[in-house]
Amino acid sequence: MGLLLPILACILASVIGGLYLLGVFRRRLPGEPPLDKGIIPWLGHVLEFRRDTLKFIERMQKKHGDVFTIQLGGFYITFLQDPLSFGAFVKESREKLDFSKFAKALVRKVFGYVAEEEEHHLLQVTSNKHLKGDGLKLMTEAMMDNLQTLMLHRVGSVSDQNPWIEDGLFMYSYNILFRGGYLSLYGNTPAESEESEEKAKEKDRAESQALFCEFRKYDQLFPNLAYGVVTPTERIEAKRLMGKFWNALSVQKMMAKNNISGWIRDMQQARHEWGMNTSMIDRYMFVLLWASQGNTGPSSFWLLLYLMKHPEALEAVKEEVDRVVKESGQEIRRGGPLINLTHEMLLRTPVLDSALDESLRLTAAPLLTRAVLEDMTLKMADGREYFIRKDGSKKTDFYKQGKKVRYYNMPWGAGVSMCPGRFFASNEMKQFVFLMLAYFEFELKNPDENIPEIDYRRWGFGSMQPVKDVQFRYRLRF
Numbered sequence: 001m002g003l004l005l006p007i008l009a010c011i012l013a014s015v016i017g018g019l020y021l022l023g024v025f026r027r028r029l030p031g032e033p034p035l036d037k038g039i040i041p042w043l044g045h046v047l048e049f050r051r052d053t054l055k056f057i058e059r060m061q062k063k064h065g066d067v068f069t070i071q072l073g074g075f076y077i078t079f080l081q082d083p084l085s086f087g088a089f090v091k092e093s094r095e096k097l098d099f100s101k102f103a104k105a106l107v108r109k110v111f112g113y114v115a116e117e118e119e120h121h122l123l124q125v126t127s128n129k130h131l132k133g134d135g136l137k138l139m140t141e142a143m144m145d146n147l148q149t150l151m152l153h154r155v156g157s158v159s160d161q162n163p164w165i166e167d168g169l170f171m172y173s174y175n176i177l178f179r180g181g182y183l184s185l186y187g188n189t190p191a192e193s194e195e196s197e198e199k200a201k202e203k204d205r206a207e208s209q210a211l212f213c214e215f216r217k218y219d220q221l222f223p224n225l226a227y228g229v230v231t232p233t234e235r236i237e238a239k240r241l242m243g244k245f246w247n248a249l250s251v252q253k254m255m256a257k258n259n260i261s262g263w264i265r266d267m268q269q270a271r272h273e274w275g276m277n278t279s280m281i282d283r284y285m286f287v288l289l290w291a292s293q294g295n296t297g298p299s300s301f302w303l304l305l306y307l308m309k310h311p312e313a314l315e316a317v318k319e320e321v322d323r324v325v326k327e328s329g330q331e332i333r334r335g336g337p338l339i340n341l342t343h344e345m346l347l348r349t350p351v352l353d354s355a356l357d358e359s360l361r362l363t364a365a366p367l368l369t370r371a372v373l374e375d376m377t378l379k380m381a382d383g384r385e386y387f388i389r390k391d392g393s394k395k396t397d398f399y400k401q402g403k404k405v406r407y408y409n410m411p412w413g414a415g416v417s418m419c420p421g422r423f424f425a426s427n428e429m430k431q432f433v434f435l436m437l438a439y440f441e442f443e444l445k446n447p448d449e450n451i452p453e454i455d456y457r458r459w460g461f462g463s464m465q466p467v468k469d470v471q472f473r474y475r476l477r478f
């Protein structure tokens with residue numbers, strides 16, 4: 001009996017401790033947003049959330065209003081969905097709402113990369129230098145060369161007839177943007193002589209194609225990896241793929257490349273100077289590939305698809321493209337020189353800009369996450385105030401269509417973590433669509449086919465992807 005009591009007390013303490021850790025005792029305090037823990041301890045709502053995120057969020061919004069806290073896989077996450085109140089969230093100080101903590105945990109879990117203290121500052125400085133201003137011009141030039149190498153390869157015909165080429169629009173757009181972006185950032189194979197130039201280009205085409213195929217496999221595993229709900233087989237496959245990327249993008253392989261972008265070079269250099277292990281730098285190269293190549297392809301797909309579904313908009317953009325080419329003193333003709341599509345020309349396309357903005361508004365759905373570092377009060381636009389507790393929380397902002405609000409469109413995120421590649425990304429997508437319109441005529445194979453549904457399993461990870469591809473055909477215009 002003497003021993004039994006302490007043992008029982010220990011078991012009871014462990015059970016209570018376990019239940020505490022499972023979040024069983026958390027209660028809504030006065031002033032806090034409605035709390036919905038779900039019925040499964042610790043997991044909370046994670047299964048329904050992953051099954052169809054949008055439907056789940058809508059159900060919660062109906063039940064609780066536009067601010068609520070839910071339990072998801074051990075985390076308490078507060079969702080904020082009133083676009084009129086986004087300002088308060090975006091402008092909140094970093095001492096209270098922190099982006100790095102969440103980002104560091106994610107890159108460790110999904111890419112095996114252990115981040116350093118100074119990471120975010122370096123990313124901002126390097127991106128300001130190479131993805132804006134003069135740096136952006138250089139990147140845009142590199143992208144133009146690579147895009148044309150990829151887009152015009154094997155489409156020309158010796159006869160006067162330009163044959164139609166049929167392809168899936170999603171895979172076509174993703175493939176071209178991914179490979180063009182990868183070669184522009186990570187460099188090209190050097191050509192030793194003029195004759196070997198074509199060989200070097202061929203090698204770049206083959207290598208980038210192989211990388212794209214592996215990237216798509218990882219891309220499909222990514223949402224489940226990020227939410228930590230992969231099967232053992234998927235985990236093994238993810239590890240295999242990661243190993244392939246670390247090797248393909250390794251610092252050593254990069255040393256043999258030409259035209260590596262300043263963005264990638266400076267990121268490697270600074271990490272060397274910090275004394276970071278080379279194998280860890282290789283891992284970071286994959287983080288950057290992911291951040292830079294996962295969104296532009298899918299976003300370009302939507303842009304082209306919406307244009308094809310709205311012929312009057314397509315016609316307006318085509319007219320703009322032809323005018324800008326003409327005003328630059330160039331002419332596109334069979335057998336003539338390639339277009340020199342400059343950064344300045346891309347500044348003169350307001351119609352294409354509007355089409356791009358609108359298409360991003362409709363199809364980019366990032367989740368803006370912040371960890372609550374200090375207890376704080378969130379002030380809503382209509383005067384409501386919510387007390388938000390310090391513990392692992394996320395906040396989410398969405399835009400509402402048709403309502404004029406300051407933060408109506410946030411495809412790039414906002415505040416401290418706003419996408420540093422947004423100017424280059426816009427240019428890449430505009431270049432691609434510009435060149436498509438300048439060189440090709442294209443149409444949907446079945447013009448009456450409906451716009452495919454968005455794949456909601458990817459919700460929260462930037463640009464949305466369609467549940468299925470859409471066939472289209474294209475051929476040289478001249």
Ligand code: HEM
Nearest residue numbers: 291292295296299366368411412413414417419420421425
């Ligand atoms: C359509 C294309 C793109 C979209 C929609 C997009 C969107 C985003 C979003 C929503 C975030 C996270 C913001 C947050 O969590 O608050 C982000 C982060 C980031 N993006 Fe992009 N992005 C695109 C293209 C690019 C490109 C082309 C690059 C690089 C060349 C790039 C580099 C990055 C990096 C490095 C981060 C991490 C930022 C940080 O840690 O602060 N992105 N992007």
